[in-house]
Amino acid sequence: MPKTRLELMSEQEARIEAERNKNPELFPETTWVDDNKTLESLGIYIPGKELLAKGFLKLLPSDFIVEEITSSGRQTTVSEDSENLENKPGETIYATLVKCGLSTIEAVEELSSLLNVTRDKIQYAGIKDKDAITSQEISIRSVSKEKVLSINSPHFFLKDIYTGKGVLNKGQLLGNRFTILMRIGEDLHNKSKMNESFESLKSLRKEGFYNYFYLQRFGTPRLNNYKWALLILRGEYEKAVRSVISDPGMREIPYFIKMREDIISLAPNWEKVLEKLNEFPLVFPTEIKIIQHLVKSPGDFSGALRQVEEQVMLWISALASMLFNRKLSAYAMAKIKPPHSLPLFLSPDRNDWLPYSEDLEGLNLFPPEWNNLRPFRSIQLRHREVETMDRAEIHEADITDEGIVVQFTLGKGEYATTFLSHFVNLMTGMKPEEISENIIDVKSALKIGEIKKTLDYFSQLNKTK
DSSP: OOOOHHHHHHHHHHHHHHHHHHOGGGSOOOEEEOOHHHHHTTTOOOTTGGGSOEEEEOSSGGGEEEEEEETTOOBOOSSSOOOOOOOOSSSEEEEEEEEESSOHHHHHHHHHHHHTOOGGGEEESOOOOSSSEEEEEEEEOSSOHHHHHTOOOSSEEEEEEEEESSOOOTTOEEEEEEEEEEEEOGGGGOHHHHHHHHHHHHHHHHHOEEOOOOGGGGOTTTOOHHHHHHHHHTTOHHHHHHHHHHOOOTTOOHHHHHHHHHHHTTTTOHHHHHHHHTTSTTTSHHHHHHHHHHHHSTTOHHHHHHTTHHHHHHHHHHHHHHHHHHHHHHHHHTTOOOOSEEEOSOSSOHHHHGGGHHHHHHTTOSSOOGGGGTTOTTOOOOOOEEESEEOOEEEEEEEOSSEEEEEEEEETTOOHHHHHTTTSEEEEESOOTTSOOOOOOHHHHTTSOOOHHHHHHTTTTOSOO
16 A cells, blocks of 8 residues: 555655764755845845845744635635535536645645546646645546545645536636745844834835746745756757756755765666655655656656656746746846836747847747747647736734734735745745744734634644754
């Protein structure tokens, strides 16, 4: 019987702890700060960041609550309480998926296994954060309502279950409501920085913020997935595969950077490569799927990448995001008001990628060779305009003993971290000593309800990394 995700996680944590004890120098305690120097490497520039307080983000999954607003305007919640929604004619089961500690893609893979259906029978409108507690609507086909009701997992639960017609499509949502705690350390007592952060928050309510694609778009902690897109667009599929396995990440710990070097040295003995990757199945899930194909079909590198086509789509989008960020930053640095919107370069229309010609030439990608995307059938080139400025609907904000708690709503495809980074220097990684690890019910802190039952349900997962 296959091991559960929780069992794999427990084994992996034990292995990492054993390796840490043997080689502590490969596990340095590093706190990462999203200051301008870091952000500019991904094309992002935010004026005045050096004046803002530092706030630790996602110390615990419960610090970051995301609740989807469906296309019909229904607000999903992470509460365990289920709505009594009307069943309509049809064979599709709709449900709210509430998850913790894994991405939407990973949750759907686990759910498809539990329901014994193929992955394509479960659809969703948007991908939600991994290191968070999130709620979103999903649609399920070829399964009875009774079987859906019987599903149980420590990583997620299903509620608001009803029947209807059709399926959910990507982008079929209105937006997301966020309730977030940014844990402030020493800056909590720095009146100048706290005042600057709150004044920035007030101005964001009036003026909006630069609509950058933020770090998670680039695959944390490695932050280099756009490089794999470059290789794929050049038709260099083998180089892309090797890069996915071996390239060090910007925020990856030295242990795994060294492990990647050791693993790629075994290529093209793909059986040996797979053996090493399988030591950490939750660290290397994408790499494992790619190499499993090469074990069966050595030399078929485009076929290997097709095994993770959903990830390839994200990499290609990350490259488009990087180019968009660079263009928008040029306006911000020059203090010039940007146009209302910019096109993404992933378009058959020459006018959509000409604005990025200088960057594309520097990347040896001008003009783009779209034929190199043909192996990936789900990747479609189309015109898409992205607004350069955005505005959050800020509902509540307060300072607590732990830091700043804020609730706000953003439209679909918009990053909470982009908004937050305009009034706080976000920190991740090793938490500073002065920051507490107390579990906080963020809704209760803002006096807008509570999620105690959900916190109890995810108690095994709601821990610091």
